[in-house]
Amino acid sequence: MGTAGASTDEVAGERRQLMNVAYRLLGSLAEAEDAVQEAYARWYALPQDRRDVIVSPGAWLTTVTGRICLDVLGSARARRERYVGAWLPDPLPDRAERHLGHGGGPTSPVALTDPADQMVLDESVTMAFLVVLESMTPAERVAFVLHDVFRYPFAEIAGILDRTPAACKQLAASARRRVRGARPPVKAARQAEAVRRVKEAWEAKDIAALVDLLDPAAVMTADGGGLVGTVLRPIEGGARIAQYLVAIADKAVGLELLERSVNGAPGLVARQAGAVATVASFEIADGRVTRIWAVRNPEKLRPWARGWAV
Structure with missing residues (x-):
């Protein structure tokens, strides 16, 4: 079934998932937001008849976001070599704590618009984990994050990396060894x-x-x-x-x-x-x-x- 029945709200509802994917791939909220915005721009630039035949807008947006992030990762190393001092991923605040100062809850205007509020906080966003991700090649990072963190099948990841599913599986395995070499998190x-x-x-x-x-x-x-x-x-x-x-x-x-x-x-x-x-x-x-x-x-x-x- 195509997307003829998919509303604008349903397509927009993919933003949280896309932001979570992009942040883990890039380690930067600003770059993640830019990548997601670009993916949506490409979606809305498609003619309506093209959109209507896309079975899953969410899968399409994830694929495009992944490709954009892959390109960003490819250029990030050169940019970070010019960065003054060490480069670290963006730290994420806890949503509940951060909005205490507003006098408002999760439905405050800031909560609805701030990309930081779209982040799901788990072991895959700890600073230690993100630093390990930084040691991976762009292809390893994409394969590992999409498969091991978000459970995307290698057949879909292959379309992002332009490699065979078997090659993507090997990339994820290589990345997994890097993660296993890191210290396990404490309680x-x-x-x-x-x-x-x-x-x-x-x-x-x-x-x-x-x-x-x-x-x-x-x-x-x-x-x-x-x-x-x-x-x-x-x-x-x-x-x-x-x-x-x-x-x-x-x-x-x-x-x-x-x-x-x-x-x-x-x-x-x-x-x-x-x-x-x-x-x-x-x-x-x-x-x-x-x-x-x-x-x-x-x-x-x-x-x-x-x-x-x-």
Whole structure:
């Protein structure tokens, strides 16, 4: 059956799914939104008779979005080589927490229009998972995300990658090995406890306590995009990270640390003068912090700034 009976609302209703696919493929809300917008532009540019014979508009839009994301990923590496400092995926706020500052609920105007509110937060959007995705080739990432995360069959993925289903299966298997090589996530309660202890030691400017909480081989990566001051290269070693965190606390007068969900996992938000300055994600292993990802680029913090008036 074609789409003659498919309403504009039904086609538009695919946006949430497309945004979730595009964000996981690209790691950027702005790029994901652009990719989805372009997919819709191509859909509405089709003559009506062409649209009427498309059995599943959702599948068509997903295929087109996947191809657009594949092209973006192909050029992203060159662009990120020119990026000032380390590049990290956009951090996602928890919808419920973010809208507390609006005095409105999920039906507030911001909630209806903000792309961040269309994200489904699960293990496939944790910062640790997204960083692993960044290590994959564009084709591996598309094959893995579409098949392992969204359960699309390899026959459909083959149309996006212009490869055989067997080749797509091999790409997904290769990507899967990269994921298996990463540390498994810890339970939310254990991560929350570790993050809380880091917060308390950071607020107390207790270097010894921070060193004890950090793995000796811990790595901290910060993303300022050249727009704000931050370290341009990862800081390696728990002792060095502890010293850096205390140095920040000494310089940032009025720094406020809040425990918040970041990409669906316990994290920290640092505010200064009421504005969100940093969003930090953590990787925990054996009760100690092994990785810290700190996003400071204000362009990546826009979804956080909108709902944090209080």
